[in-house]
Amino acid sequence: MSDTRSTTGTQPDGSSSVAEALASAPFVRMRVAPDADSIAAAGVLVDGLDAVGVPFHARAIDPIAVDVDEDHPPAEDDTVDVYVGPLAYGGSIDTLAVLRTETPASATAFEIVQSLGVEPDPIRTLAGSFAAGGVDSAPGAARSLIEEQEAIVRRPGVSIATRDLTDGLAHATLFHAPFSGDEAATTSLLAALDLPAEPDRDAWTRLASRVSLAVTDRTTVDSPARSAESIGSALYPYATVEHPFATIGGFADVLATLAPAYPGMTLAIGLSPASDGIRSNGLERWRSIATGAHAAIESGHTGRYDGLFVLRAALDDPKTLPTIARLARTSISPEPIVVAIEGSPIDGRQHAAVYSDGPIDAVEALRSAATSIDGNAAGSETAAVARIDTESDRSSDLIAALREAIA
Secondary structure, three states: OOOEEEOOOOOOOOHHHHHHHHHOOOOEEEEEOOOHHHHHHHHHHHHHHHHOOOOEEEEEOOOOOOOOOOOOOOOOOOOEEEEEEEHHHOOOOOOEEEEEOOOOHHHHHHHHHHHOOOOOOHHHHHHHHHHHOOHHHOOHHHHHHHHHOOOEEEOOOEOOOOOOHHHHHHHOOOOOOOOOOOHHHHHHHHHHHOOOOOOOHHHHHHHHHHHHHHHHHOOOOOOHHHHHHHHHHHEOOEEEOOOOOOEHHHHHHHHHHHOOOOHHHHHHHHHOOOOHHHHHHHHHHHHHHHHHHHHHHHHOEEEEEOOEEEEEEOOOOHHHHHHHHHHHHHHOOOOOEEEEEEOOOEOOEEEEEEEEOOOOOHHHHHHHHHHOOOEEEEEOOOEEEEEEEOOOOOHHHHHHHHHHHHO
């Protein structure tokens, strides 16, 4: 069942009610959380609104906004506000909501657009679902539609964003391997495999086996299952036929990497993935973040506490931290919650990012820790970021406060 809400007492009942409200709206203003599923969902919804002739404006939330209501003032006249994403970013404005709970927001958006009488975009739906936990959480209708359109092919191999194998493998953040973030090392790996210019199923299978071995060979004693799980989700991809991104998982990877760092650009990609200029700029930043994140996994200083894994990294750009935290959780952390922290402040601010896939709410824990040392934080139950105004290193203080918050 679709999960929707209103914060003022008018509780919509399912996708058809939301679709009815949107179809009759003179103007829709959409506020989108900065994560891959939410942005993919916004793309699905915007296509539906455009098809039925409803004008709209979509805006991605600043992930470090202290008060999301201030970032999005109340609507005027008959404008219909729609919030897309996890509940933690929802704020308290008068709005319809397409929430991510057990059901991905992109899956709910698919059902809403169907209720508008429009054929939804299944590729964005599957990409959002992939990012939210797996393609299997996408509606069966989306998988059926994409097969009818012959828009994807399930094959052996690895999920990558670009059709250039070296580029796609080197900068993937779905897993971490010795060659990750290093195009020269990736080129050497591919050369050793001697793949044909147009790989067949046997070639794709050999590539998948080699990458899987590289990922699992580098696991720590305490986290082999995590690394195996990360590469497992990236194998046997849904490869696109003509889409600008090479696989569903690769599309999700780009959105997940860019969303917390460049939410506006990521929303533009989610709304218009076929735009060469937008996509090209986004891929350049995706490569930069991926390279920095993989380097931090290799060289960062780590520490382990009960329930918490810490990675301190020397960085030039704090925008890399959310991907570092996510990648550490899926590759090297034996604990359910990871915090990635700058080794020292940059321009009077120190930043941190938390990623959690356990029972601990990431934003609640990080907000509690950050505010105790005069910082602020924002995010969702799985991913959050913090900013502390300081000229001196407060990482030890933040770690201590975070340990207390999750105890």
